[in-house]
Amino acid sequence: MSVEEEAGRFDRGDGVELAWRRRAGRGPGVVFLGGFNSDMTGTKAEDLSAYCAAEGRAFLRFDYSGHGASGGRFEDGTIGRWAEDAASALDRLTEGPQVLVGSSMGGWIALLLALRRPERVAALVGVAAAPDFTARIIEALPADAREAIAREGVWRRPSAYGDPYPITRALLEDGERHMLLRNGRPLPISAPVRLLHGQRDPDVPWELSLRVAEAVAGDDVRVVLVKDGDHRLSRPADLALLRRTLASLLAEDGG
16 A cells, blocks of 8 residues: 655754655665765655555655755765764664665665664665775876865866766765775674676776675675666666565565
């Protein structure tokens, strides 16, 4: 039975309001974590909302600060700040274990949440998960970008998905504090993990999902590579794969 999606906002504690949409339903619920400079109205989020409605499954999506309908400036955001936004949304708007679905940067946020709130994470799905992506940005910065960041604290990076977006010194420096794969230590995550990645992803190398799988301490980890898949993995066949992956995890959980 389909349940109407409700929408709202909450103050995260410093006057910045985060926008959200959710559906009531049975658990474990599903929480969608969007990507860098993306929002909760993207194709994957909409498809998951419809899927959860049809299944009577609880579902939450939200915008990080500086994204979409939420308050705050994008330039003020960092990985740590957006991870706190996600933790606040998880704590305030959901109950019991949740399946986290993280797209691109959302995959990094999902891993951080699984480490911080293990009792709240029933499973984790990464779609082109991009932990530690700020390190790759630093490595690829052209000379003029390095100069702009040193001089002004920000560089506007051209994007294939829309207008140029700001890369700030604060984002890069904060990212260093949240690296997950650099030290070679295992990630103490025991929940099931599924990692979907397109092998024609121009933004996040698919080999990164193999590194994440190797780092996760638990054994219930699977990587699915889509040979002709791009970064977004939002074609009908990709969305069907995501739904099947989610359905399988929920069935295994008994939900």
